[in-house]
Amino acid sequence: MSNCFLLSPTDPSLGRSNPGAHVLRRRAEAKTGTPARWSCGGSSMVRVRCETRDDAFYMRKCVELARTAVGCTSPNPMVGCVIVKDGEIVGQGFHPKAGQPHAEVFALKDAGSLAENATAYVSLEPCNHYGRTPPCTEALICAKVKQVVVGMVDPNPIVASKGVERLRDSGIKVTVGVEEMLCQKLNEAYIHRMLTGRPFVTLRYTLSFNGRIINQLGKGAEENGGYYSKLLREYDGIIIPNDLLMKISTLPASHETGANQPFHIVIAKGVRSSLQLPALSARSKAKIIVFAEDDIKVEPEMEGIEIVVLEKITLSSILDYCGNRGLCSIVLDFRGGSECLSELLEDNIAENLVQKAIMEILPIWSTSEGTSQLPSAWKSLTLRNLESRTSNESVLVEGYI
Ligand SMILES: [Zn+2]
Numbered sequence: 001m002s003n004c005f006l007l008s009p010t011d012p013s014l015g016r017s018n019p020g021a022h023v024l025r026r027r028a029e030a031k032t033g034t035p036a037r038w039s040c041g042g043s044s045m046v047r048v049r050c051e052t053r054d055d056a057f058y059m060r061k062c063v064e065l066a067r068t069a070v071g072c073t074s075p076n077p078m079v080g081c082v083i084v085k086d087g088e089i090v091g092q093g094f095h096p097k098a099g100q101p102h103a104e105v106f107a108l109k110d111a112g113s114l115a116e117n118a119t120a121y122v123s124l125e126p127c128n129h130y131g132r133t134p135p136c137t138e139a140l141i142c143a144k145v146k147q148v149v150v151g152m153v154d155p156n157p158i159v160a161s162k163g164v165e166r167l168r169d170s171g172i173k174v175t176v177g178v179e180e181m182l183c184q185k186l187n188e189a190y191i192h193r194m195l196t197g198r199p200f201v202t203l204r205y206t207l208s209f210n211g212r213i214i215n216q217l218g219k220g221a222e223e224n225g226g227y228y229s230k231l232l233r234e235y236d237g238i239i240i241p242n243d244l245l246m247k248i249s250t251l252p253a254s255h256e257t258g259a260n261q262p263f264h265i266v267i268a269k270g271v272r273s274s275l276q277l278p279a280l281s282a283r284s285k286a287k288i289i290v291f292a293e294d295d296i297k298v299e300p301e302m303e304g305i306e307i308v309v310l311e312k313i314t315l316s317s318i319l320d321y322c323g324n325r326g327l328c329s330i331v332l333d334f335r336g337g338s339e340c341l342s343e344l345l346e347d348n349i350a351e352n353l354v355q356k357a358i359m360e361i362l363p364i365w366s367t368s369e370g371t372s373q374l375p376s377a378w379k380s381l382t383l384r385n386l387e388s389r390t391s392n393e394s395v396l397v398e399g400y401i
Contacts, residue, residue: 055121055149058082058089059179062123062151063186065094065103071233071260072097075326077124077154077190081107083145085118098326102127104136108143115143123151123183125176128163137166147173151183155194189236189329192355198319199236199327202356203345203401204228205334205374206394208366213374215247215335218362218394224255227391231358236327237263237289239318241340242271244333250279251288252333261287263327268292269313269340274299289325291318315344315353334374345374357383358398360391 065080073079073095081103083091091114093106104126108115126136126148140148148167153176154160167174184191189200208214221228232238232254240251251264268275268290274297280286286304290296291313298305310317322330332354334341345354383399390396 053087055175055178058084058119058121059123059149059151060182061089061092062103062121063179063182065092066123066186068094069096071235071254071262074098074190074236074328075193077187079103079122079124081120081122083107083111083115083118083120085111085114090114090118099132101133102136105133105139108139111143115145117144117146119147119149120145121149121151121178123186125150125152125154125159125161126163126167127154127159128166129158135163135166137163137170140167141170141172145172147175149178150174150176151178152176152180155191157194188355193323193328196323198316198323198353199330200356201319201330201332201354202231202235202358203332203334203354203374204231204358204360206336206360206362208362208364210365212366212368213334213336214362214364214366214368215244215338216362216364218360219392221360221391221394222252222255224257226255227360227396228252229255229259231331232262233259235262235329235331237265237322237330239265239267239330239332239341241267241338241344242269242275243338243340244335245276245278247335248278251277253280261285262331263287263289263322265318265322265330266290267313267318267340267344268296269343271296273297289322291321313344316351318344319353336368342374352401354401356398356400358396361395361397363393 061082062080065082066078067080069078076095076098078095079102080094081092082089091107091109091111093103093110095101095103104120104122107120111118120140126140128135128137150164153164164174164176192198192200205213206216206218217228220226223229232252233256238252245266253261264287266275266277266288271292272294275290275292276299277288286302288305290298290305290307292307292309293311293313295309296307298307308321319330332341334345381401383401386397386399388395388397
């Protein structure tokens with residue numbers, strides 16, 4: 001079914017009764033990449049949006065809802081759900097955080113009795129086990145939905161396909177794999193931790209225009225809406241080496257409204273007695289894990305600091321601990337001049353511990369000495385799914401390793 005929406009109807013000759021309007025708009029969009037605008041009768045501006053309300057449309061809506069809770073759900077996945085009856089959304093919901101009800105429960109409650117004989121769309125397979133909340137399969141069965149459309153099967157071994165089987169056994173029609181790649185990308189960190197036990201790691205660094213890794217971020221990157229601020233909202237933790245601590249006045253924080261701040265994972269390599277932490281940003285409560293080689297004292301003393309003593313600090317031992325701790329995603333913020341991070345990355349060439357890289361290129365020519373380099377001994381690799389965009393005066397390039 002196809003629906004066209006006239007968003008600013010100022011000319012009666014355009015609209016639902018005008019099949020040519022959306023064809024024109026599609027052609028214009030294909031050329032410019034932005035929604036079409038054109039003038040009618042010399043004065044009025046009209047914008048028409050056309051959408052096909054098929055399974056993929058509702059699944060994209062689920063993903064959009066799920067992302068409302070970005071950065072808040074670990075160790076659980078982000079999940080969104082909509083209940084559709086006679087072509088209309090009658091209920092919707094998302095999973096807000098671990099320990100709270102799942103998306104299906106919120107959506108069914110929102111739909112009330114209208115859920116009977118409706119179709120439920122959910123971005124991840126409904127659970128079929130008793131955890132902190134009852135199984136969503138039973139909630140869907142009790143609500144008497146007719147059909148369930150699932151974005152992707154849950155890789156969690158205690159769910160994997162059992163939710164789909166339970167629904168089918170109870171006579172509900174189940175479709176699996178609608179907008180599957182989009183649903184997988186939404187939860188790439190959760191999926192990675194489920195399959196490996198370790199968090200999904202993104203390596204981030206800034207390059208000057210003459211190719212040096214520098215300890216500087218682009219204009220606006222750390223402010224509300226900046227790419228670095230958004231990155232910190234999305235990830236569960238950020239690794240900070242102790243040789244960087246001396247160069248910063250506050251620990252990195254997201255400035256997005258309502259952001260759940262990431263764990264600060266401090267690597268106190270070579271520290272023998274005490275470690276001085278920079279101030280916390282006004283937005284943060286202390287969520288700090290310090291990895292040390294000795295039983296060190298951390299100052300200032302405050303609640304929310306865990307000190308983990310390891311015989312040898314390696315990236316794999318850090319990730320094993322963080323994975324067990326429920327963190328699904330970590331930013332490895334590689335700053336110029338940090339020998340500590342260079343060593344961590346050199347140590348772990350063979351283990352494929354880094355999944356993604358984000359490179360920021362600044363329009364400056366750096367003359368600073370002593371800049372560090374990424375490990376040259378990494379196996380030969382080609383990054384996949386490379387994407388680039390501009391962010392103020394910087395260019396961002398990201399890809400999968
Ligand atoms: Zn559930």
